[in-house]
Amino acid sequence: MAHDPARLDEFGRSYTEAWCSQDPTRVAAHFVPGGLISINGGAPTEITDAARSFMTAFPDMQVLMDDLVARADGKVEFRWTLVGTNTGPGGTGNSVRISGFEEWTMSDDGLVVESLGNYDQAEYDRQLAVGVAGS
Numbered sequence: 001m002a003h004d005p006a007r008l009d010e011f012g013r014s015y016t017e018a019w020c021s022q023d024p025t026r027v028a029a030h031f032v033p034g035g036l037i038s039i040n041g042g043a044p045t046e047i048t049d050a051a052r053s054f055m056t057a058f059p060d061m062q063v064l065m066d067d068l069v070a071r072a073d074g075k076v077e078f079r080w081t082l083v084g085t086n087t088g089p090g091g092t093g094n095s096v097r098i099s100g101f102e103e104w105t106m107s108d109d110g111l112v113v114e115s116l117g118n119y120d121q122a123e124y125d126r127q128l129a130v131g132v133a134g135s
Helices: 005-020 024-028 047-057 121-130
Strands: 031-039 062-070 076-085 095-106 112-119
Touching (some): 005 062, 095 121
C-alpha cells in the first residue's frame, strides 16, 4: 500500500507528541482498537500498557522523531530517540538517551495494526544502571 508522505509525516508528528504527553491513551489512538506492540522480539503487548510502562518509568520522557520511512514493502519505519530520567517507582534516577525504531503495519484507514519495536537493550540497561554519560 502506498502512503501519502504528507499524511504520514503528520501522523508521525502526532504520534511523537502523544508519547511525550504522559497520556497512554493518546498513543493508543494511533492504533486500531486492540493494537499491539512487540518490543525487541518480546510478546505482543497492548499499546496502552506498553506506553503506560515507559511513561511511568520516565515521567519527564521526551520522544524525538528522527525519521519516518515508507518502505517499498508497505511497512513504515518510525525512527526515534527517547530521552528521560528513570525516576518512576523503583527507578534508578539515571538518565537515558536511546535510539531505536518501530516497524509499523498500517491499516487501510491509516492506523497502526501492529508495531515491532527495536532498540539496543544492553545499552538501555547500561544507561539505566549508570546513566547516559556513565562508563
